[in-house]
Amino acid sequence: MHHHMDIFxxxxxxxxxxxxxxxxxxxxxxxxxGETDMQVTGYLMxxxxxxNLLGLPAVSVPVGYDKQGLPIGLQLIGRPWGEASLLRLASAVEELSAGSKKRPASFYDVLKTN
Structure with a gap:
């Protein structure tokens, strides 16, 4: 935690x-x-x-896709109790990358109920 607080x-x-x-x-x-592949788990985590271990607020924002069309996320980690600033930044980043979003083949928009 000391190292991260120095960064902040x-x-x-x-x-x-x-x-x-x-x-x-x-x-x-x-x-x-299922399976256990610790090398893959290590890369993913x-x-x-x-x-997670330090309890710092963090959010993942979708920013694009790789060559196979799989999503790529950008993680933003903030100071302790910095959730409001972090969410504002995440919203701005998501807005900037909104043009590259693809909708899954199976999609239901819960905000558009008639």
Missing amino acids: KKVDVIVSPTTGMTAPKIPTSALKY RFILAG
Whole structure:
């Protein structure tokens, strides 16, 4: 925590990828019972550990897609009790990348109920 608080003396937000890779392919053998692949788990969790373990507010914002069309997220980590600023920044980042959003094949807009 001391290391992160030193960083927050110089910056307002720490920015990183949300995960160290996009979603991995699920092998057919894992469909029935699942699987444990610690290397993949490590890549997926490498950037989210600090916020979770230190209790820092963090948010992931969708910012685009990789070559296979899989989503890419940008993680924003804020100071303790800095949720309001973090959410305002996340909203601005999401607005800037809104043009690149794709809608899933199966989609229901809960805000547009008639």
